Amino acid sequence: MLKRPDPFQALCPTRRVLDRIGDSWAVLILVALEDGTLRFNALRRRIENISQKMLSQTLKSLERDGLVRREVFATVPVTVEYSLTGLGRTLSQTVHQLTLWAEAHIGEVEAAQRRYDQGLAPPDGRSPAPLSLR
Amino acid sequence: MLKRPDPFQALCPTRRVLDRIGDSWAVLILVALEDGTLRFNALRRRIENISQKMLSQTLKSLERDGLVRREVFATVPVTVEYSLTGLGRTLSQTVHQLTLWAEAHIGEVEAAQRRYDQGLAPPDGRSPAPLSLR
DNA sequence: CCGTATCCTCTGAGATACTG
DNA sequence: CAGTATCTCAGAGGATACGG
Numbered sequence: 001m002l003k004r005p006d007p008f009q010a011l012c013p014t015r016r017v018l019d020r021i022g023d024s025w026a027v028l029i030l031v032a033l034e035d036g037t038l039r040f041n042a043l044r045r046r047i048e049n050i051s052q053k054m055l056s057q058t059l060k061s062l063e064r065d066g067l068v069r070r071e072v073f074a075t076v077p078v079t080v081e082y083s084l085t086g087l088g089r090t091l092s093q094t095v096h097q098l099t100l101w102a103e104a105h106i107g108e109v110e111a112a113q114r115r116y117d118q119g120l121a122p123p124d125g126r127s128p129a130p131l132s133l134r
Numbered sequence: 135m136l137k138r139p140d141p142f143q144a145l146c147p148t149r150r151v152l153d154r155i156g157d158s159w160a161v162l163i164l165v166a167l168e169d170g171t172l173r174f175n176a177l178r179r180r181i182e183n184i185s186q187k188m189l190s191q192t193l194k195s196l197e198r199d200g201l202v203r204r205e206v207f208a209t210v211p212v213t214v215e216y217s218l219t220g221l222g223r224t225l226s227q228t229v230h231q232l233t234l235w236a237e238a239h240i241g242e243v244e245a246a247q248r249r250y251d252q253g254l255a256p257p258d259g260r261s262p263a264p265l266s267l268r
Numbered sequence: 269c270c271g272t273a274t275c276c277t278c279t280g281a282g283a284t285a286c287t288g
Numbered sequence: 289c290a291g292t293a294t295c296t297c298a299g300a301g302g303a304t305a306c307g308g
Contacts (some may be wrong), residue, residue: 206290
């Protein structure tokens with residue numbers, strides 16, 4: 001059978017993952033943990049101006065998804081370490097492809113935006129209104 | 135110099151692209167246009183339950199980013215066709231990698247969630263509280 | 269140190285109605 | 289057909305304070 005998920009249907013798995021990627025904080029945490037284990041407050045300093053609430057909340061959902069591992073050590077005061085799971089690492093690598101796209105093409109995107117914000121004219125020369133006949 | 139963008143800084147290019155991907159509607163539109171050109175209302179039917187407002191708005195920003203091309207034909211009533219640009223196609227292909235990840239790993243994610251929602255126990259056998267000493 | 273609880277704000281998406 | 293213009297409302301997320 002192997003029915004492929006239909007991304008046009010809300011609630012489809014693909015869509016749920018995509019929403020995760022859309023979660024800017026989640027992505028930043030994945031990236032931050034790529035270089036290794038970090039403690040709660042270390043993460044907090046690394047990801048400038050993330051609120052305590054969002055860090056805690058996002059970490060919890062990443063842990064729930066099996067992407068991040070949380071380890072508590074009974075020191076005083078308590079120590080909590082976060083790291084990527086194997087699954088988390090595969091996702092962060094995939095996300096990395098996206099950041100490569102961004103770095104490679106951001107220039108084109110910005111150029112397109114400038115064109116659009118002026119008189120929206122595509123790369124060719126014609127100045128004013130793009131309007132074809134048929 | 136070639137300074138790499140710092141994703142931890144809001145407003146960095148990478149982050150802007152990531153936010154785009156997080157925009158569920160934008161991704162759905164890119165995917166919908168992969169198979170070819172579509173008219174406004176065709177897109178609307180294809181992407182079930184997207185509102186007119188969001189479709190129009192998202193298309194506009196995708197056009198601004200140079201990812202989608204908009205062509206107007208002077209028929210009566212007017213005809214408007216949307217298609218991917220070359221740039222848009224490269225992005226939609228990259229996004230496709232992400233959907234592949236989703237399809238490949240959604241099972242693991244859901245399994246992790248079930249474990250978490252019960253007594254949060256990692257894959258090993260120990261039942262109750264994960265807590266290490268040091 | 270590592271969080272949770274509470275309150276409060278403000279954006280952003282949906283519904284609806286109207287136009288070229 | 290292909291949009292724009294308003295309105296409303298929920299809920300994401302920041303600030304703050306407190307607890308284990």
